[in-house]
Amino acid sequence: MSAARPARGCPVCGRPAARDFRPFCSDRCAKVDFGRWLKGAYAIAGDPLPDADADDFGGGESEGA
Ligand SMILES: [Zn+2]
Numbered sequence: 252m253s254a255a256r257p258a259r260g261c262p263v264c265g266r267p268a269a270r271d272f273r274p275f276c277s278d279r280c281a282k283v284d285f286g287r288w289l290k291g292a293y294a295i296a297g298d299p300l301p302d303a304d305a306d307d308f309g310g311g312e313s314e315g316a
Pocket residue numbers: 261262263264265266275276277280
């Protein structure tokens with residue numbers, strides 16, 4: 252667990268995300284990332300959602316690793 256990005260910016264170029272293209276700064280970067288995701292999707296069917304993992308990690312009832 253480590254903060255990779257200090258601030259929320261475009262995952263492609265790091266610029267502040269634009270409201271219309273979140274989390275990207277522009278449709279161009281969105282397409283760039285989409286292209287990367289497609290490549291990854293072909294190789295591995297992973298989860299393209301880097302979000303949703305931070306708050307719900309503190310229960311600690313039974314962790315079977
Ligand atoms: Zn960008």
